[in-house]
Amino acid sequence: MFRETLTKEWLDAKRQGQLWWLSLIASLLLLLACTTGWQSYQSYQSDAKEVAQQEQMRWLNQGEKGPHSAAHYGIYVIKPATPLVALDDGLQEYQGNVVRLEAHTRNDGMFRTVQDNLPMARFGSLTPAFVLQVLLPLLILLIGYPMFSAEREQGTLKQLLASGVEPLQLFMAKCCVLFAISATLLLPVIVYLLFIQFGQSDTAKLASRSAGFFMVYISYVALWSIITIAMSCLLKSARRSLIALLTIWALSTLLIPKLAMNYSTHVYPLDSSQAFQNRLKREVYTEHREMALERFKQSLLQEYAVSSTNELPFDFAGARLQFGEQYADAIFDRLFGERLEQLQSQTDSYFLASLLSPMIAVQSLSMAFSASDFHHHQHFLAQAEQHRRMMQRVLNHNQRDHAHKNKGHYVANLSLWQQIPKFEYQPSAFTDLAHHYQVNWFSLILWLIASLLLGTFAVRKLTKEPLR
Template sequence: MLQSTFKKEWLDTKRQGQVLWLSGIAVLLLLLACVTGFKSHQGYQQAVNEVSQSEQLRWLNQGEKGPHSAAHYGIYVVKPTTPLAALDDGLQAYQGNVLRLEAHIRNDSLFRSAQDNLPLSRFGSLSPAFVLQVLLPLLIILIGYPLLAREREQGTLKQLLAAGASPAKLFFAKCALLFTLSCLFLLPVALFLLYSQTANEAPYTLRSALFLLSYLIYLLLWSLITTTLSSLLPTARRALITLLTIWAFTTLLMPKLAMNIATTLHPQGSGQTFQAKLESEVYTDARLDAIEKFKQQTLAQYGVSQVADLPFDYAGAQLQFGEQYADKIFDRLFKARLEQLEAQSQSYQLAGLLTPFIAVQTLSMATAATDFSHQQSFENAAEQHRRLMQEVLNFNQRDHGHKAEGHYSAGKELWQQIPKFSYQYPRFAHYLPHYVISLISLGFWLIVLVLLSLFAIKKLRLEEQR
C-alpha cells in the first residue's frame, strides 16, 4: 500500500505546474551556484600555486645579506583550500588567506576579500551552500504545504481514511515523496563530490560523506516539519503561513540573533587593537632586563668579561633569545584570544538546538575547511614555520658571524636550508570534538520531528474515527 500511495502522490505532484517551475528555478540557481563556486575554487587554487612558487623563488633569490636582514625580508604563505570549498566558501572572505612570516612579530592573516566588496554584496552570495541551506527548504515548503491540508479542505482525506488507507502509510508516503524530490537537487552536489574524490591526490572521503549526510538529514527535517504541519493545520493557507514564518525565523532571523548574542557574551577587540597589545607587551623594560640577564649568564657560562671574547657571535644568540622571549608572550595572548573565539563559536553552535540551520551551516563549513577552526590550524602551522625560519637564521648568525671580517653575509645556500612551507589540513576526525554540539543538535531535531510526526499520525487516526 505504501508503494501505491507513493506512486499516486508522485503522479499528482507531476500534474501540478507549480512543482515544475519551482523545481526548474531551484535547479537553475543550484547549477549556477555550483559553476560559480567551481570556477572560483579553481581560480583560488591556481593563485595559491602561483603565489607559493613565486614567493619561494623570491626568497631563494634575495641575494647576499645578513641572516637577520633576511628574517625581516620575510616570506608570504597562502592558505590552501579543499575541493569542498567550491560548495561552501564559509568564512574565507572574512578571515584572510595570506600570512607574512617575519622576525619579531606574529602577524594576522591579510587580504580579506570581504573588505574589498561593495557594501551591498556583503548581504549574501549565491553559493551552493546558500541554495541548499536557505532556498531549498523554501522550495520544500512551497511544494509540500498542501499535501495533507488541501486534501482535508477538499474532503478527500476522510474518504481515503474511510476507504482503509493507513494514516501512517499515507503520512510517510507524502513525506517520502517530498524528501525524494528534495534529494534530487543534491545529485549535482553528489556528482561533484564523487568527481573530487577521483580528481584529487588526497581524497576527502570522510569530509565528503559527512557533508552529504548533513544535508540529507537537513532536507529530511524540512520534509518532516512540512508534512507534519500540513497534517495538523486545518487549511493549506494556514499551513503555508506557518511554515513560511518558521522558515524566516530559523534561516534568516535566528542565525543573526545567535551571532549577535555570541559576540555580546564573549566580546572581542579589533585586529588592530590586538596587534597594538602584542607590541606593547613585548617591547617593555622587562624585555630589556631579560636580555641583560641573558647576557650576564652567557658571559659567566663561558668565563669571559665581554661578548667579543665569546667563541660565537653574541648578536645571533641574543636575537634568538629575543625571539623565544616574544614567542612566550605571543602564545599567551593568542591563546587568550583563541579561547574567546572558541567561546563565541560554541555559543553560536548551541543555538543549533533552536534551529537546525545553524547545525548544518556549522558542519557544512567544517567539512569544507572554511570555518574558524581550520583557519586557526593553518595559522598555527604558519607560526611554527616562522619560528623555524628565525631559529635557522639566528643560529647561522651565531655560529658564523664571528668568523667574518666586518659585516657577515649569507647567501642562497642558507636560504635553501629553510624548507618550503607546505600545509595540508589534518584528517577531519581531528576536528570532530569542535562540532559535537552541532552533531547533537541535528540528532535532537531529528528525534523531535519524528515524535511530532508520530503525534500527527495519531491525530490522523482520531480524524479517521470521527
C-alpha cells in the first residue's frame, strides 16, 4: 500500500510545472556556485603555495647579517585551505590568513580579502553554502507547501483517506517525495565531494570531513522537508501554509542569525585590532621589563661569579634578547588569552542561538567541517606563533653561543638560515576540535526531533480529516 501511495505522490509532483523550473534554477545556481568556489579555491591555493616558496627563498637569500637583524627581517606565513572551502569559505575573507613572524611582536592575521572589496560586492557573492543554507529551504517550501493543502482545497484529500489510505503512509509518502526531490539538488555537491578525494595527501581526514559535511546538509534537507509537509497538513489552505512557511524561513535564515550576531558583538564587545596592538606595546615595554632585564643580568653575574657581562662565557646580548622574548611571550599569552576568551564568548553566544534557528547550527557545522571557522583559524595562529618563538630561540641562541668568539660585529650566514625549517601548517583532525560544536550538534538533533513531533501531531490531525 505504501508503494502505491508513494507512486501516486510522485506522479502528482511530476505534474507540477513549477517543480521542474524551480529545480532547474536551483541546480544551475548550485552548479555555478560550486564552479566559482572551486576556481577561487584553486586560485587561493596557487597563491598560497607561491607566497610560501617566495618567502622561503627570501629568507634563505637574505645574505650575511646579525641573527637579531634576521629576526627583525622576519617571514610571512600563509594559511592553506582545505578543498571543502570551495563549498563553504566561512570566515576566510574576514580573518586574515597571512601572519608576519618577527622579533618582539606577536602579529595577528592580516590582508583580509573583504577589506579589498567594495561594500556592495559583499552582497553579490554566490557561494554553495549560501545556496544550501538559505535558498534550498526556500525551494523546499515552494515545492512542498501545496502537497496537502491543495488537495484539501480540491476535496481529493478526504477521498484518499476515505478509500483506506493510512494517514501515516500518506504523510510519509509526501515527505519521501519532497525529500527525494530536494536531495537530488545536492548532486553537484556530492560529485564535488567525491572528486576531491582523489589526489589529496591526507585522504582519511578529508573523507571524514566530507562525510560529516554531507550528513549535515542531508539532515537539513530532511528537517525542512518534514516541517514543510507538516505545515501543509496542519493548515487549511495553500495560501496559509505558504505564508506560514515563508515566515518560518525568513525568521530562521535571515532575521534570527542577524540578531544573534549583533547581540553577541554587543554583549561581548571587542577592541579594534589597532587598539589591541597598542595595548600590547604599552604592557610589554614598561619599567617592569627593564627591572626584569636588570635582575636577569645580575643573576648571571652572580651565577658565573664575574663582575662584568664581558667576562661571561657567552654573548650577553644574545642571552638578553632571548630573555626579553620570553618575558614578552608571557604577556602575549595573557593578553591574547583574554581576547581569545572574548572571541570565544561571542562565538558561544552565537552558537547558542542555534536553538532558535537550525540554520545557525548548520552554518557553524558546515564551516567547521570546511576548516574555515573561528576555531580552525585559531589553531593556525597558534602553530604560527610556536614557529615564531622557535625562530627567535634559534637565532638568539646562535648569537649567544657565537658572537663572543668574534671580534667586531658578528654576522651569520646561510648555514644559520637553513636551521629554521620551513613553516608547514598541520591542520587538526575534526575530532580534536569537535568539543567546540557540541551545542550545534545538540541543536540540529533537537530540531530534527521537533520536526518529527510536529509531523506526528500533523498525522494525528490527519486521521480526523474525513470527519470534518
